[in-house]
Amino acid sequence: MKFFKIFAACVAAGALAMGTVSCGSKADGDKTELSTAQKLQMKVLEKEVEAVNKQLPMDQGDGLKLIKMDIEDGYMVSYATYPQDADFEIEDSPETRKAIVESAGASAVARLKDLNLGLKYVYTEEGTDSTTTITISPEEM
Numbered sequence: 001m002k003f004f005k006i007f008a009a010c011v012a013a014g015a016l017a018m019g020t021v022s023c024g025s026k027a028d029g030d031k032t033e034l035s036t037a038q039k040l041q042m043k044v045l046e047k048e049v050e051a052v053n054k055q056l057p058m059d060q061g062d063g064l065k066l067i068k069m070d071i072e073d074g075y076m077v078s079y080a081t082y083p084q085d086a087d088f089e090i091e092d093s094p095e096t097r098k099a100i101v102e103s104a105g106a107s108a109v110a111r112l113k114d115l116n117l118g119l120k121y122v123y124t125e126e127g128t129d130s131t132t133t134i135t136i137s138p139e140e141m
Helices: 002-015 036-054 094-104 106-112
Strands: 066-071 076-084 116-123 131-134
Touching: 036 066, 036 106, 094 106, 094 116, 094 131
Parallel strands: 076 116
Antiparallel strands: 066 076, 116 131
């Protein structure tokens, strides 16, 4: 599937900052308390996200562009755009979520899980309001 190849490139760019976080959220909505070590890890990784964002937008091939990364509501969020005439389809499916986790890599996933963060990718078709969001909770990783 062509999308998975393109998507893997987007994930690889985002993997630089996979652990950048504020407190992750529990299923009940309460914020978790982070250890001193986790707080230090977050500070370093927040700098990494800032560095990545300064390099954006980043062309990921076939018109897919990573335009922003952020930490929001317990998720590491990557925002991307793609052209209306793209010859691939973005869909939120179990296969796509599995490919996201695999592409992120074991180290990045471990860092996110340690901080109780999930992954979220928001894809917007250029020139439209059409958006597809793929969300993976920490429990799904």
